[in-house]
Amino acid sequence: MEKKELRLLIAIFLVTLTIRLIFAFLIPNLTYDSYFHLRQVENVLHNGIPAYTDPYSYGGTETRFLPLFYYFNALFALILPLELLAKIIPNILLASLTIITYLISTKITENKTGPFISATIAGLLPILYSTNSFTIETLALPLIFLTIYSFLNIKNQKYIYLYIFLFLASCLTSTATILIIIGLGIYLLLSIIEGKKLENTEKELILFSLFFFIWTQFIFFKQNFLDRGLNFIWQNIPSSLIQSYFPIFSLSQTIILLSIIPLLAGIYTIYLSLFQLKNSRSFLLISFVISTSILAWFNLIQFNLALSFIGIILAILFSTFYEEIINYLRKTKLSHFENKFTIILILLLLLTLIYPATTQALQQETPPNEAIYAFKSMTENTLVDTIILSQLKEGNLISFYGQRKNFMDDHFISTKDAETRLKDLKTIYTTTFQTEALRLFDKYNIQYLIITKNAKQVYNYTNPPYINPDCFYLIYKYHQNDIYKIKCTLKNRNIK
Amino acid sequence: MKKQQLSQKQTASKTDKIDLEIFAKNNSYIQYLLKNQKNILLALLFILILIPIVISNSSGNPFLIKSESYYHLTNSQELNFFNPNYLLLNLIQKIIPYKTMIILPLFLGLACFLLLQHLLKKFNFSEQFSFFFTLFLIISPIIILEFSNITFNLFFLFFSLLTFYLLSSEKKYRQYLAIIPLIFIPFLNTYLSLTFLTIILIYTISEHQKSTKLTSKTIINIFFILFAILLILINSSLLRQPFFSGPFYSHAASNLISDLGGYYGISIFLFLLAIFGITISWKKSNYYLAYFTLPLLIGLYFGNEAVFIVSLILTFFATVGFLNIFEAKWENSTLKQFTLLIIILGLSFSTLSYLNRINDFGPTNNDYNTLVWIKENILSDTIILSAPENYDSLAYFSQHHGYISLRDTNSYKNEQFAKILEAKYTHELFPLLEKNNIDFIYINKKVSLDQKYQYLLFLLKNERFKMVHSSQDTEIWVFK
Incomplete structure (x- = not known):
């Protein structure tokens, strides 16, 4: 040449x-x-x-993937x-x-x-x-x-x-x-x-x-x-x-x-x-x-x-x-x-x-900075070893920034019941009934719920209709990104 | 210039020497393996068949893993004069108690091995071909499973090899004696009978090609072919023999390749070698007759039970492919050795992976204890609802009938069973149980882990169900 x-x-x-x-x-x-x-x-x-x-993924799971990409980048991460x-x-x-x-x-x-x-x-x-x-x-x-x-x-x-x-x-x-x-x-x-x-x-x-x-x-x-x-x-x-x-x-x-x-x-x-x-x-x-x-x-x-x-x-x-x-x-x-x-x-x-x-x-879809702050705040505002529910695409943010277990992310191969989980996730975000939401929170032992601005735009509401202060305690709010602690269970609606 | 040429020649000869190392006469390791192949392969076979048996024994599980074993043992408990295989099994059951019944497949497996070795030598297959073909067979999951259970595939292999062993003998009386094992084959099932017919046809054509005249051997072969056809026709038309004996496992394409989660089958590496072997065999004049076996592969579309025959055929072609690859001279000998190593590692990996999970296929110690409890505590004419896969072990150990088996072609029963599993509420489930006279439900680990049964398991919490027996992961529920 x-x-x-x-x-x-x-x-x-x-x-x-x-x-x-x-x-x-x-x-x-x-x-x-x-x-x-x-x-x-x-x-x-x-x-x-x-x-x-x-x-963190799916509340804790065994997963398999090819490793070279991560080792390659880890070298530069030094x-x-x-x-x-x-x-x-x-x-x-x-x-x-x-x-x-x-x-x-x-x-x-x-x-x-x-x-x-x-x-x-x-x-x-x-x-x-x-x-x-x-x-x-x-x-x-x-x-x-x-x-x-x-x-x-x-x-x-x-x-x-x-x-x-x-x-x-x-x-x-x-x-x-x-x-x-x-x-x-x-x-x-x-x-x-x-x-x-x-x-x-x-x-x-x-x-x-x-x-x-x-x-x-x-x-x-x-x-x-x-x-x-x-x-x-x-x-x-x-x-x-x-x-x-x-x-x-x-x-x-x-x-x-x-x-x-x-x-x-x-x-x-x-x-x-x-x-x-x-x-x-x-x-x-x-x-x-x-x-x-x-x-x-x-x-x-x-x-x-x-x-x-x-x-x-x-x-x-x-x-x-x-x-x-x-x-x-x-x-x-x-x-x-x-x-x-x-x-x-x-x-x-x-x-x-x-x-x-x-x-x-x-047109790339990236999380806004305000949402990132919300996920980062999880390390201080939530208990360790708890499961947090978010939209599907936000699951990885809970794991990376929040250092907490997510309910679901896009690594579907890690779980056997991805189909059921996705259906339940959609139900939680769309249902108007508190009992239905609480039943699903109990089923998966979910203790926190994050509703980002993006989620509100997707589902076209300010908050799910079943949210009320008796059962959902707002622990973080910033630029329409809310994190709630779930206080109730379905059995007796008692505070946890 | 001369020095350069000399060094090039030396490099070339060194490369040649290295390249031919794998199957060369100066490769002492391969030569030792080929010379002592009988003993080495026999020892390997013994170890591989014993491993699942030892693992079962150490866990306290029943020795026989495959449902088909229990199916045949149950069917042969009563005298069946229309099927000599069941007559034979009935006699064996009277001599050998259940707990030592494992001797039968072990004996048949070892006999098959010895007969196969003899026949490969008799039919002038090379030492390399004999060694690798037998090795690939032995390490195949399908053979490990079949040789440690009582199955019609094992009977077929034994009787077919014995028939050919006798037919290929030079002594006339032995050729006539071949009719004895031959009689058993058409009574297995139609697919195995057609397979035998195909092989004996190939054998006859191959023998006839050796001489222009019609020899007595050929005439005997033709007689046997006609006799076999007659028996097959009688069985399928008069005795209504099924095309396949099973199914004994849910039908799935992955059953052909054990690495994809199949219950048996062959390694994916063997499968790839077989594809290669099929594409190059037509070039070799000796192997074109093997193509006549390829239509038998169609059986796979209709049932899992064809996997055994398909595996044998694919192993044959895989051996052809393997030898073709590694007997050829490669440009890069290091690459050749590395590729050979990967194939060996891959095949070993498949076998070890299969041995690791084979014990999960059969009934466990808890299943056995619960089934014995059923036999002792529940009336014999009671119908018990359980997974269709449990039907045969239920029938053998508890002497009770399950509601449905995988072989049930009764569309009404299949429809009712599907409705039972789909019932989400008690008002849907109870009428179905009452209509089908189901009084008991048998739950084992496989049922509790299967998503299909999730609604049924949930509804067991209702007060009309009562647990009458449990043993770790098995339960018996009565429906009142």
Whole structure:
């Protein structure tokens, strides 16, 4: 790589990182689901291991998850404050996708400009603009694509070992590594159909990857597989929420989140590669698109993850599309318009990417500061070892800030009765009868109830109708965020 | 330049040496295993079958874990001249008391192993194939479960192997004697009979391919095939033999793969190796006949009882796949060894994980004591409501009939049972219990942990129910 190209690549990375960090610090706090992961990093810092025996989630439960993400961040947490780290590190990781996209693009195209455009697209993909999200996918995606890059270079011996190392890291980070396995499987199938002979090293690595992935997942999730079988894929998500994790495919939403130009260009490139040019360099990437689409269609992976993965691949494939267009232009009388065409294309891309990315970033749902204060106050205003009820998405805030047991959070795999709990949670927030509410409080031994401003907006009231001073003692109130201590039981309505 | 070439050659030969290590003749570990495979595998089989028995014994639980054992023992308590298997079992029950009945599956299991080893050698399977095929079978959860219980699958395996052992003998009288074990097979169930028919057809075709003329062996085989077909037709049309013996567990796809919470099945690693084996077998001229067994996999759609045969077929293909992978030369020998290690670890993990939970499948000591109490204290014609999975142990130990079993095809009964479980109020439940003459309810740990029974358990608090017996996690309630 020339110095000029290196400087341009670093510039793209830095611009992407800057934009992401601006949004990350402009929007207060983190997304609701981030706080579970933040608590695990905190646990690794204090105890050396994540909280597999979680004292807070669902009132105390055993849980299982892959640990590498937490150890990775715990290393940085030794020097950075936790909440600062949660904004910086994920954005650095996702910004690094620009570099990885560039590297992979250089493997599939000979054109010099195309990879830079691909890197820019990857840096501005709207689906990746959850800048305040501290989740496993922020590490998993760069790792998976680095693994793919290593696989593309396995003719070089050292890349084989790099592939093994990165694959191992992916297996220990996220179950999304299955995208690599299925993708490689489709690649094998496509190669057989197209009559392409695979290298022996490729076949060996595919075999190794398959068995290694299965083995690592069974090591960590043995009990989950035994208890739920293949239903484990759906993470025990209650049926009323499944639509939000596995929504029905929406073309308009896909166009907005992936941007129309890379989407159309990607579809065109796939068509060209499969049916006309038979571009074997793109086979592997096309296999990943096909495998991800199949998994998403059958609701086997979450929609957002599928879109993120496909979006990055389409960004990479864009370089092939660009190369085809430029080669075509050079054959025509419009060859002198090549530079102008490139500039117009980049402008169009920026136009179709920046606004959706900005909207996506600004639409992130994060708890307001006033609510955070309320959760923090729980450490002083509530007794230790008590269960506190909140909205589903706020459960992780009780555990992280309040250091108290929550009734329910979004880590559904931890409990067997997620469906019943969610139904009861909704009842508590919507019922008008105090007896019904007290019955449920007694059933789960809930001693405190928090009603945030957000909850009031969702349910459209100032407080649940059954709240009265005889049974509910207000222990905290700040900017419409209320915490009540439950004084009564159903049996005799006596004060506890 | 010459020095460079020399060092490259040395590196290459070293790599070759390392790469061929796994199955090479200079690998002393593998060679020792292959030479002494009979003793090693026999010892392993013995240990794996004994583990669940020892664990049961130490907890005071009944030895036989699978419901099917109690089903057959109950059915064979009365003489049944239409089924020679039950005649045989009836005779065995008279000789061997219940507490030592475990000797029967142990004996049959060991006999199956010895017969299988003999046949693999007889049919010219390589040492490697024999070793790994037998090893994969032995460590499969399905075999561990079947070889420690009295099941028709075990009978099928024993009689089939014995039939082929006799048929493949060079001595004529032994070939004729093969009709004796063959008679038992069609009386097991239709699916196992069809399986036997498929295998004997494959065997006949394979034997016939060795010579152009119609040999006496082939004629005997054809006679046996026709005889078996006749018996199958008589059984299914006249004696109304079921297609499957069970079910004895709730139907679930996960029963094929034990790692997904199934009651039996095979390891997921074996399953993946089997898929690989199926895709490459068509290239090998020796194995194309094995494809004739693949239609038997359809049985899985209809019932769990097909899992045993499906597991045997998949283990065969898994062995083909495994040997194909590891006998081939790899570019990277370290990767080869690492992959082999992962597969071995994965298979061991599946087996150990299964052994850890196998004891939870069968009746416990508390169940046994409660069922004996029922036998001694409740009139024999009383109907007892309990989980369908408890039907067979209830019938054997307490000599009472449960309200419903998993094999009940009576739609009215199934509908009534569903209504009983769905009843949230006493005014819904009581008429159902009265209409179906249910006087007693038997609750054990499995029932109390199952969400399906939550309403019933809640309604037991009503005064019309009275607990008449309890033993830790088992209870008997009378409905007045």
